[in-house]
Amino acid sequence: MTTSLSGQQIRQKFLDFFASKDHKALPSASLVPADPTVLLTIAGMLPFKPIFLGQQKPDFPRATTSQKCIRTNDIENVGRTARHHTFFEMLGNFSFGDYFKSQAIAYGWEVSTKVFGIKPENIVVSVFEEDDEALAIWRDEVGVNPKRIVRMGAKDNFWVSGPTGPCGPCSELYYDFKPELGDDDIDPDDDSRFIEFYNLVFMQYNRDAAGKLTPLAKQNIDTGMGLERMAQILQGVPNNYETDLIFPIIETAAKLAGIKYKKANESAKTSLKVIGDHVRAVTHLISDGVVPSNEGRGYVLRRLIRRVVRHGRLIGIEGLFTTKVAETAIKLSESQYPDVRKQADLIKAELQAEEERFLKTIERGEKLLEEVIAKTKKQISGVDAFELYDTYGFPLELTQEIAEEKGLKVDAEGFEAEMEKQRDRARSAHKSIDLTVQGSLDKLASDIEVTDFLGYTKANSKATVELLLQAGEPVDSVVAGSDVQIILDKTPFYAESGGQIGDQGYLSSGDTVVRIEDVQKESGFFIHIGRIERGSLKKGDAVTAQIDLACRRRAQANHSATHLLQAALKKLVDEKIGQAGSLVSFDRLRFDYNYNKGLTPEQLQAVEAQINTWISEAHGADIAEMAIADAKAKGATAMFGEKYGDSVRVVDFPGVSMELCGGIHVSNTAEIGVFKIISETGVAAGIRRIEAVAGPAVLEYLNVREAVVKDLSDRFKAKPEEIVDRVTAMQAELKDTQKQMAxxxxxxxxxxxxxxxxxxxxxxxxxxxxxxxxxxxxxxxxxxxxxxxxxxxxxxxxxxxxxxxxxxxxxxxxxxxxxxxxxxxxxxxxxxxxxxxxxxxxxxxxxxxxxxxxxxxxxxxxxxxxxxxxxxx
Structure with a gap:
């Protein structure tokens, strides 16, 4: 019989075991990955991606972690199967060119049977069908019964990083719930009998564009053991949800709904499981600095919160409840992740605000459904049904039930088609785990160096075309009229990062002109996105890279203005204010910050005046690279949730602002010219946003406003200073009339x-x-x-x-x-x-x-x- 252990004990025993085997035990990385090509941390190996690619030398040959992960590509299966989750923890041990297959297998068997006490007769092993070496190790060195070693195809047992790149066979360990059925005709795909709990990846090959496999110079080990799955096995419960990692959250939700989980019907149990899973996910996402929005990871968070609210309503929970179940999730997590408790107030504030917002959205959805029904003769379209589901939180079943009452049907196939489109979008968001730059990063890593960025000091430079891409595929040459992605050996172009958009400009070579419209950065490679306006370009060409100086100066002014804005808010409003996000473009800037109430007009005026004072005082910029410990000792401001290396870039306007920042800035505040706040609004609970303009954009902004005021003056036959009084009087008159009518x-x-x-x-x-x-x-x-x-x-x-x-x-x-x-x-x-x-x-x-x-x-x-x-x- 297996040893019953709590989730916390399983996690700690795994880490302790590998620490005793000279693995460096590291804390979980944030769910917001340092790699800008990845939306969320979706695997335990992701923090080590640069090491596996050979782009970064490891500080230690072995590591072990319990990594928080988020995946939403199978979100519809959450709660319906025994082991699908959006949030999960992946226990892993990693070797960076140190030990390989034999030792990894020995460690895997020892931790499973000795540390966790799983009996050998309860374990089935799978190997890649062509990996005779792994099979021999399991059979001859470990002593596994050959009948319990199963050869499986590449679909299950050959790990790839995409069409090209690092890859290799893997070996998976399955727990057998019914060993008494014998060893004949074992099929690990039988979910009713087996559950895969440990995957050992032997990263030993590099695959080229032709599909040829070449042995890697350094062979790596990447493993993953699902904490929730191991808890199910060792705690003897029928599914992951009934483990001590999740079930207390489910019990809290069930109590709020006035039902008993064990006595609930399957539909209610599914809703409770969804709540249990999603509440863990949203708690950790908010703790790691994600806020609800309609794009990127903020949309993932918003969607999960709305599913929690919707399933709460389905099981009869009345009133606001997300903060109550979140408190249970916080209690379960705080010993391993103390930041969750530190961020408890923010987590609850975000949840309550989003829950209130969604309840209003549901009301609007009900009205939309009425409109859809009114215009429908026989069948509600799949597009309409999916809009109700995706935008307003209406499950297909609810739309079908209401439609049936009206004698209508719902195009379920059309709904599923729209759902599949969304799944494709979700899968696309996760393809960046492929460890490739659109299918070619492995080639870049092995054939060329990362891009040398010259843009801090140069606006133009000579460069060589290292790679051309069209539609993500490498090409040898491109001609006029073609859209293209270009990687140079060196560049003055700033790549989008830190909230600042990428530079624009031109590449030229003889008669060839390439218009660069954007620059992105992936794993150290600067990707220049543009169009061939004249001539042609081929790999190896020498070009002149010239940024658009007018756009660059606008971006510099706006970026430096955000630093002054944060400094002014800290000085005049609250020293505890911190940046929660930003956008620096050529025509405007946006600054999100942590604060629980809106600023008064007087505060905004004071902040604006202070910034313009600093601009007029002409403070010079002192920009330097230094150790992060030195930067912190000097008092440099860092962004919450941002991950920094040992060496950082510090942008210091002495006596005004000092921040860690890799962006492009003015050399003197006087270059900003002038600063104007456009608006201050709330974007989420505890998060405020200021939008502003700086430099030439201020004049453009004022010209537009002047034209509006002139038009209103003409319409009202009034002087500009009289317009407010005139509108106020009209509003009062209208309000009185409406009251009388009501x-x-x-x-x-x-x-x-x-x-x-x-x-x-x-x-x-x-x-x-x-x-x-x-x-x-x-x-x-x-x-x-x-x-x-x-x-x-x-x-x-x-x-x-x-x-x-x-x-x-x-x-x-x-x-x-x-x-x-x-x-x-x-x-x-x-x-x-x-x-x-x-x-x-x-x-x-x-x-x-x-x-x-x-x-x-x-x-x-x-x-x-x-x-x-x-x-x-």
């Missing part, structure tokens, strides 16, 4: 509805009012229904009205007792509206709908009376 409508609805109480019909122990309220709009119907229900007590209200030609509104309000009898307002009002050519829905106790055929209003209300009587009779 009051009149309410009075009219109340007067008309007062007589309806006497028309209530008795149905058993309940009373019901089903009637038309002529001329009432949706708000008036709602007010009348709420008033009538209060007067009835236990009862049902269904009201209809036609406030405008061809338009019909319905409202249904049911008491708790009526809902308890099985009647749901959403279903009743939806069926009624269908008669009038419309649709709608809502909660069991309150719902509203609309239609287009007012001539059938009486027929619809008769149907409502029939449904209510049938449900209560």
């Amino acid at each position: 009051a009149m409508k309410a009075e009219l609805a109340a007067a008309k509805s007062g007589d309806l109480v006497n028309q209530a019909i008795e149905i058993g122990d309940f009373k019901a009012i089903i009637a038309e309220l002529p001329g009432a709009d949706a708000d008036s119907l709602k007010s009348a229904a709420e008033t009538l229900l209060q007067k009835l007590g236990e009862g049902a209200i269904v009201l209809g009205a036609s406030p405008a030609e061809g338009k019909v509104n319905f409202i249904a309000a049911f008491s708790k007792g009526v809902v308890g009898k099985g009647l749901q307002a959403g279903k009743v009002v939806g069926s009624v509206a269908k008669i009038c050519g419309g649709g709608g829905g809502g909660r069991p106790n309150f719902a509203q709908a609309g239609g287009r055929d007012a001539s059938k209003l009486a027929e619809a209300l008769a149907e409502a009376e029939k449904l209510v009587k049938g449900g209560l009779g």
Whole structure:
């Protein structure tokens, strides 16, 4: 029998074992990787990518880690299978040209059987079908029963880094839950019997573009043991979710929903598992500095939070709840990851703000669904269903259920097609784990050196074309009209990083001119993205690289202005303010910072004035490379969540600002010219954003505003200084008019509805009012229904009205007792509206709908009376 261990004990025993074998035990890297080509940390080996590529010499020959990872390409399987997750921890041991296959296998067997106590008869080993060496080691050196060693094809047991690059066979260890079934015809793909828990990758070849395998000069070992899977095995539970790593979160969510996990149906269990998994993911993402947004890793975070909220609603959790389940996740993580506890307030603030925002979005989604149903005759399109799912959080099942009530179908195949497109996008986001620059990085690493950047001191330089790429594939030459990616041996072009966009400019050689529109950096290689405007270019050509100086100067001014902005905020608002993100482009700048409330107009004015004072004082820039310890000792400001090497670049405007930064800056603050704040807004809980312009962009900004003011002056026949008073007076007048109209409508609805109480019909122990309220709009119907229900007590209200030609509104309000009898307002009002050519829905106790055929209003209300009587009779 295996030894039962907690998740924390499993993690520590693994790390301790390999530390005893001379492996350097390292902490987990951030989920936000240092490698700009990768969206999130998706594997334990990712922090060691430069070492495996031969681009960086390791400080130690062996390492071991427990690495936090995020993957979302199989998000739909989370909660539905026993072992799919978005967040997981990968236990790993790595050798950088030190030990290889024999020793890695010996370590793998020892840690599995001796440290974790798994019996040999519970282990099945797979090897690559052509790897006779690995099979012999398992059989002859370790002593594994040959019947329990399975040869498998390249799909399962040959690890590749993409079409080209480092690769090699791997060997996987599977746990056998049913060894009593014997050793004949073992199939590791049988998930009901086996679970893969440890993968040993023998990185021994380099694959070229022709598919030829060449032995690597240094052979490496990359392994991964799933912590959650090992916990399932050792704790004897049926799936990863019921381990002590996740189950306490599930129990918290179940308690909030008022259900018991063990007694819940499969649908509720799936929702609880999704919550348990996703809450771990979002807790660590926010702790590592990610904030919800509509792009990149911020979108991954937002999507996960929304899935948590949606599944909470599906199992009946009422009100805001994400911060409560997050607290459980924080408690589970804090011993291993103390930063999670330090960031607890930020984590909860972000979750609550996003949850509140999403609940409003769901309401908008319900309205959109009503509109979709109203325009649909037979079938809701897959595109519409997917938009409801992806944008508003509506699961396909909910859309199908509501559609069925209206007699409609949903194009499930079309929905799946849209879902597959999203999966492709997700897979594309993860392809950067391939260790290649669009399929060619391995060739770059072995054939050429990383790009020599000259742009700190030069605006132009001679260079040699080292590589040409089209559509990600290497080519020998390109001609006029072609889009191309170019890698040079040296360049003055700044590559996008640190929030600053890449330079623009030209490459030229004789009659050839290449317009460079952007520059990106991947693993030390500067990729110049552009178009051949004239002539042709081939690999090996000598070119002159010239940046666009006007654009560069604008970027320099904006970047240095962000440093002054942070310094001013720290000085005038709060010393604890820190950067949470930035954007430096040619025409504007954006600065995100940690602060829990908006700045007053007076504070913004003071910050702007301080920055312009520093600009006018002409502070020179002192830029130097130094050890990070020295930079910190000098008081240089670093960005939270950013990873820095041993040597850093410090940008110092003495007496004003000193930051760690690799960007391009002015040599004197006077070069900025002038600074103007455009706006200050909140972008997430605890995160504020200032947008501003500097230098020539300020004049452009003011010219636009002047044109707007002149136009308004002409329209109002007023001087510029009189416009505000004129608009204020008009707003007050409009507001008074709207209040009067609302009051009149309410009075009219109340007067008309007062007589309806006497028309209530008795149905058993309940009373019901089903009637038309002529001329009432949706708000008036709602007010009348709420008033009538209060007067009835236990009862049902269904009201209809036609406030405008061809338009019909319905409202249904049911008491708790009526809902308890099985009647749901959403279903009743939806069926009624269908008669009038419309649709709608809502909660069991309150719902509203609309239609287009007012001539059938009486027929619809008769149907409502029939449904209510049938449900209560």
